[in-house]
Every structure is written in C-alpha cells, then in structure tokens.
Amino acid sequence: MGNRPPVYILGAGMAGLAAAVRAAGLGMRPVLFEATNHAGGRCRSFFEDGLNRTIDNGTHLILGGNRGLFTYLDEIGAAGGLTPMHPAQFPFRDMADGRTWTVRPSAGRIPWWLLVPGRRVPGGRLVDYLAIMRIARAGEDAPLTDFIDAASPMFQRFWQPLARAVLNTEAEEASAALIGRMLAETLMKSAEASRPYLAPKGLSAALIDPGVAHLGGIGCAPKFGVRVKSLDFAGGRVGALETETGVTEIEDGAAVIAALPPGETGRLIPEIEVPGRFNAIVNVHYLLDEAPENQQKRHSEARFLGLIGSPAHWIFTRGDVVSVTISAAGALADQPAERIASLIWMDVAAALGENGTRMPRYRVVKEKRATIAQTPAQNALRAAAETRFDNLFLAGDWTKTGLPATIEGAVRSGQKAAGLAAEFSNNRRK
Ligand SMILES: Cc1cc2nc3c(=O)[nH]c(=O)nc-3n(C[C@H](O)[C@H](O)[C@H](O)COP(=O)(O)OP(=O)(O)OC[C@H]3O[C@@H](n4cnc5c(N)ncnc54)[C@H](O)[C@@H]3O)c2cc1C
Structure with missing residues (x-):
C-alpha cells in the first residue's frame, strides 16, 4: 500500500466505508477519519444494557435490488451477513378494520x-x-x-x-x-430485486464490522475519534485538513472525499448549498417474554409487518426483541420516551397477539436527523459528487445520486466518489 496515492475520506458511515473499500480496490490507499469511536454513522448496532441485547439504532430494510450494497458486501467478503426473506413479500394489517393483505x-x-x-x-x-x-x-x-x-x-x-x-x-x-x-x-x-433482506445479528455485524475488518486487513484501518475540524483551500484544491491531532497536508495527486452529513459538509466547504430539512425516525425496541408458546407463535409469523392507520408503521421481530419503526416521526419524536412506548404498544401487541395491558421492557431510539426530507424542493438541493475543487469529491446518502437517501444511495455515492478520486489521481500521475 505504501506507494499508492492516498485518498483522504471523511466519515466512516456507509458512504465512507464503501468509498474506502472501492478506492482500495482501485489501487489507492484510503485514509479514513471518523469523528466518533465507531463506524456506521446512522446505520449501526449497540449493546443496550436495559434490555441486555444488541439492538440497531433503527431497523433497516434492504431489498435485493440494492446492487451497490451487495457489491460492497462482495468486495469485503461478507455476502452472507444478510438473510433473504422467502417468499419475497410485504404483509400489511389495517388497524382500523383488522384487514390483512400481502403484496x-x-x-x-x-x-x-x-x-x-x-x-x-x-x-x-x-x-x-x-x-x-x-x-x-x-x-x-x-x-x-x-x-x-x-x-x-x-x-x-x-x-x-x-x-x-x-x-x-x-x-x-x-x-x-x-x-x-x-x-x-x-x-x-x-x-x-424486491426481496426484503434483514440483518439477523444486527446492522454492525452484517454491514459495518466486516468493512472495518477488511480495511484493517489491508493496512487501512479507519482512524476513530478523529474529527476533521477544517479544510484548507488554496489554488482551487484542498491543500490540507485539520483534525484535533494535527494538520495533514494533501499532497499533489491525492484526493479528498467528504462522506459526511449535509450540515457538516456545508460547514467544511465554502459556498456549497446543502439540503436543510430533516425528518426524524423513532424506533422502539421491546423485549418480550421468553414464554415458549409465544416464541413458537412469533417464529411462525412474518418477521416484519406494515401497519396502516397506526402511529407504529413497521414491526420487525428478531428473536425476543420486537422493533417498531415510526418514520417521518415529526412531533412524536419530541414526546418523552415513555409516552411513545406506551402509545404504540397497544397496536403492536394487538398485531402480534401479545398482552396489550402489560408493557414489556423497552428502549426508545430517536434519530432526529435520520434523513433529509425527501420532497421535490429538498431533492433539488442535493449536491453533485464533483465540486469546484479539483481534488475534492462528495459522498453521502444526501448527495445527488438520483436515489432515495438510504443505505443503497449512501453506498453508491461512496463508490462513485472513489471512482472519481481514482480517475483524478491517475490523471495527475500521467
Ligand atoms: C433510524 C433509521 C432508520 C433507517 N432505515 C433505513 C432503511 O430501512 N433502509 C435504508 O436503506 N436506509 C435507512 N436509513 C438511512 C441510512 O441509515 C442512511 O441513509 C445511511 O446510513 C447514511 O450513510 P452516510 O454514510 O451517508 O451518512 P452517516 O451514516 O451520517 O455517516 C457520516 C459519518 O461521518 C461522521 N462525521 C461527521 N462529522 C465528521 C467530521 N467532521 N469528521 C469526521 N467524521 C465525521 C459521522 O460520525 C458518521 O459516522 C435509516 C436511518 C435511520 C437513522
């Protein structure tokens, strides 16, 4: 890796990881800076003491047509981490009249x-x-x-x-x-292409940890706890980046990929316009009893269910944990956790055949800036991968991928930025 041209990547979410993996495959040496002490950004798992379980910040639904993601998994040798649902179907229940159907x-x-x-x-x-x-x-x-x-x-x-x-x-x-x-x-x-895939051991085990391990294995382990404070621009290019631990000069022919959320991108890069409206997603994770009859019943049912006419939108079951997603959560995300958990438990219990009067242990995770609001007006503000600076490229689910702001959009943005960075470096070396 020593004499390969470096590409400095800011942010180790799905976009940054996909960019780093692809850049390495294209002959570059990715140097990945991540502000927090873990990779994954908005797509990650953590151990929740109160439930004594590993849970995801929010259940992520992946579809078979997400070709960028499946290519990334192949690149890192982790294709088996996601479980396909058989048959490919989407069950729904209308809480107003109890009607059920399956797409x-x-x-x-x-x-x-x-x-x-x-x-x-x-x-x-x-x-x-x-x-x-x-x-x-x-x-x-x-x-x-x-x-x-x-x-x-x-x-x-x-x-x-x-x-x-x-x-x-x-x-x-x-x-x-x-x-x-x-x-x-x-x-x-x-x-x-419609087939739903879920991560049985959680998002980090399926998508994040193998990516970090792959990068470590090729001598390009991400640098955690390193927040990029500022970029130094000179002569139409990024000349240096400043972190809390010092200044990194960007040598001629080296590229920089900002794989950051929009607000942080706007802070670091002058004159760039970014989307400014976000929507929250709230997830409530309930720990159910281990009662064998319940376990048996749950396993024989679909592992996810869409609810219509309910504040709870999607229910996912993973073993004894039931995770409920409320998207575009708006004002609900400002409510106290206890109120949210009890508000939706009645519907969730009814849909799963559980006892609605006895609330199980729960953990509420609020992601207030889960994604940009995906309206036509906000979509028009999404930035292209190329910038007016020669050696600077953008990635992230919010960039102008033409796709929704999802894992797939994030991964493809990272892969595209890596391709552009490699092209830039190769041209410089000619
Ligand atoms: C609750 C929830 C549910 C979701 N459900 C789904 C779903 O079902 N399906 C789906 O496809 N998508 C879903 N998404 C969206 C998906 O998680 C995101 O689109 C994707 O993770 C975004 O990845 P990213 O790399 O673009 O950004 P991020 O994950 O935000 O990564 C950016 C990284 O940059 C780091 N960073 C920030 N500032 C700095 C700095 N100055 N220096 C260094 N590092 C910095 C951050 O710590 C972070 O790790 C969901 C999101 C949430 C929150």
Missing part, C-alpha cells in the same frame, strides 16, 4: 402482480396501477400527489407506507421521482 411481487420483469387479487393491495383500481408506470418516469420536481389521488384507498394502503419506508417522508409531500427510481430498481423489476 407479493412476481418473478418476471412485468409487474403483472399489480393486477392480481391476493398479490396486491385491496381497493386498488386499474387506474392506480397504471399510475405506478408513470411514477417510474416522473420528473425531478413532481410531487407524488401529481400522480395519485390522496383520498384513494391505494394512497393510504400502498403509497403512504412506501413513502415513509423509502423516503422517510409523508406521501403528501414526497418526491415522485425518488419513489419512481426505487420502484424501477426493485418492485417493478423482479421478485428477486
């Missing part, structure tokens, strides 16, 4: 399942399904409501949970282009 994407490229009772959303009309085709080609500035009647059953039963899950944004203000792009790569592609 089952079909095996081929043509989404005929959209029209077949038993595979699709009840109350959907042909016209609603034709709208999906138009949304897949929506223009950048169109809201979802340009295509779908917000008063239709399809809006509440399909588009709302989809917008919350994929964009962390209420469907009423969501970007149609971002949903369309996600649909084109997953639900409208094939059953395989």
Whole structure:
C-alpha cells in the first residue's frame, strides 16, 4: 500500500466505508477519519444494557435490488451477513378494520402482480396501477400527489407506507421521482430485486464490522475519534485538513472525499448549498417474554409487518426483541420516551397477539436527523459528487445520486466518489 496515492475520506458511515473499500480496490490507499469511536454513522448496532441485547439504532430494510450494497458486501467478503426473506413479500394489517393483505411481487420483469387479487393491495383500481408506470418516469420536481389521488384507498394502503419506508417522508409531500427510481430498481423489476433482506445479528455485524475488518486487513484501518475540524483551500484544491491531532497536508495527486452529513459538509466547504430539512425516525425496541408458546407463535409469523392507520408503521421481530419503526416521526419524536412506548404498544401487541395491558421492557431510539426530507424542493438541493475543487469529491446518502437517501444511495455515492478520486489521481500521475 505504501506507494499508492492516498485518498483522504471523511466519515466512516456507509458512504465512507464503501468509498474506502472501492478506492482500495482501485489501487489507492484510503485514509479514513471518523469523528466518533465507531463506524456506521446512522446505520449501526449497540449493546443496550436495559434490555441486555444488541439492538440497531433503527431497523433497516434492504431489498435485493440494492446492487451497490451487495457489491460492497462482495468486495469485503461478507455476502452472507444478510438473510433473504422467502417468499419475497410485504404483509400489511389495517388497524382500523383488522384487514390483512400481502403484496407479493412476481418473478418476471412485468409487474403483472399489480393486477392480481391476493398479490396486491385491496381497493386498488386499474387506474392506480397504471399510475405506478408513470411514477417510474416522473420528473425531478413532481410531487407524488401529481400522480395519485390522496383520498384513494391505494394512497393510504400502498403509497403512504412506501413513502415513509423509502423516503422517510409523508406521501403528501414526497418526491415522485425518488419513489419512481426505487420502484424501477426493485418492485417493478423482479421478485428477486424486491426481496426484503434483514440483518439477523444486527446492522454492525452484517454491514459495518466486516468493512472495518477488511480495511484493517489491508493496512487501512479507519482512524476513530478523529474529527476533521477544517479544510484548507488554496489554488482551487484542498491543500490540507485539520483534525484535533494535527494538520495533514494533501499532497499533489491525492484526493479528498467528504462522506459526511449535509450540515457538516456545508460547514467544511465554502459556498456549497446543502439540503436543510430533516425528518426524524423513532424506533422502539421491546423485549418480550421468553414464554415458549409465544416464541413458537412469533417464529411462525412474518418477521416484519406494515401497519396502516397506526402511529407504529413497521414491526420487525428478531428473536425476543420486537422493533417498531415510526418514520417521518415529526412531533412524536419530541414526546418523552415513555409516552411513545406506551402509545404504540397497544397496536403492536394487538398485531402480534401479545398482552396489550402489560408493557414489556423497552428502549426508545430517536434519530432526529435520520434523513433529509425527501420532497421535490429538498431533492433539488442535493449536491453533485464533483465540486469546484479539483481534488475534492462528495459522498453521502444526501448527495445527488438520483436515489432515495438510504443505505443503497449512501453506498453508491461512496463508490462513485472513489471512482472519481481514482480517475483524478491517475490523471495527475500521467
Ligand atoms: C433510524 C433509521 C432508520 C433507517 N432505515 C433505513 C432503511 O430501512 N433502509 C435504508 O436503506 N436506509 C435507512 N436509513 C438511512 C441510512 O441509515 C442512511 O441513509 C445511511 O446510513 C447514511 O450513510 P452516510 O454514510 O451517508 O451518512 P452517516 O451514516 O451520517 O455517516 C457520516 C459519518 O461521518 C461522521 N462525521 C461527521 N462529522 C465528521 C467530521 N467532521 N469528521 C469526521 N467524521 C465525521 C459521522 O460520525 C458518521 O459516522 C435509516 C436511518 C435511520 C437513522
């Protein structure tokens, strides 16, 4: 690695890790600075003493069509860390009337399942399904409501949970282009591309730790607890970066990738415009009894379930831990943890057949800046990977990937920035 050109990467979230791994594969020497003492950023696990379990900051749903992520996992030799769900399906329950249904994407490229009772959303009309085709080609500035009647059953039963899950944004203000792009790569592609994947041992074990170990194994272990305080710009390039431990000169031909959240990117780089609206995600993790009959029942049920007409949006079960996701959480995220946990427990217990009057132990995790708000206006503010500085490139889920701000967007942004950095260095060395 010694004589390879360095690429300095700021931030060891999914974008920074993917950038470092790809840069190493392209013949560069990644030097990764991470402000905290762990990698993963907004996608990580931690041990929760109160539950005596390892939990994720929030359950992350990954789909088979997330090709950037699966390539990253191949690159780090960790393809087996995620568990595919068989069959590829999305079960729902309407809490108002108890009605249940399951969306089952079909095996081929043509989404005929959209029209077949038993595979699709009840109350959907042909016209609603034709709208999906138009949304897949929506223009950048169109809201979802340009295509779908917000008063239709399809809006509440399909588009709302989809917008919350994929964009962390209420469907009423969501970007149609971002949903369309996600649909084109997953639900409208094939059953395989639609297949949900979960991390049975947690996000860090599946996605983060193997990436850190891979980098360590090639002599490029991330530098933890090193916050980049400022960048020094001169002559149209980054000349140095300052951390708490000193100043690093950026030699000619070396590149810098900022894989940071938007606010931090805006702070470090002059004149850059970044999205400024964020939405919260709240996760409530409940520890259930080990009662064998309950265990048996839970394991025979789907490991996740979408709720309609409830403050709880998605329920995921992993062993004896039930994790509930509330996206686009708004004012709910400002409520005390105890109130949130008891507010949603009734619905969660009803959906899982648990005792609703006895609250289990819980842990509430509030991520107030979980993602940018994915409205057409905020989408327009996302920055390109190239900057006006020769040797500086941007990555992060919020950059202009054309994709929703998700793991997949973060990974692909990192991979793209690494490619640009390698191209820059190679050109300089010619
Ligand atoms: C609760 C929750 C649920 C989610 N659910 C899903 C889901 O189901 N599916 C999905 O695909 N996505 C989901 N996401 C989104 C996904 O987690 C993010 O899109 C992704 O993790 C963003 O990665 P990133 O690398 O772009 O940013 P980050 O993870 O924010 O990484 C940035 C890193 O930079 C570091 N840093 C900041 N400032 C500095 C500095 N000055 N110097 C050095 N380091 C610095 C930070 O500590 C951090 O590690 C969810 C997010 C949350 C919070």
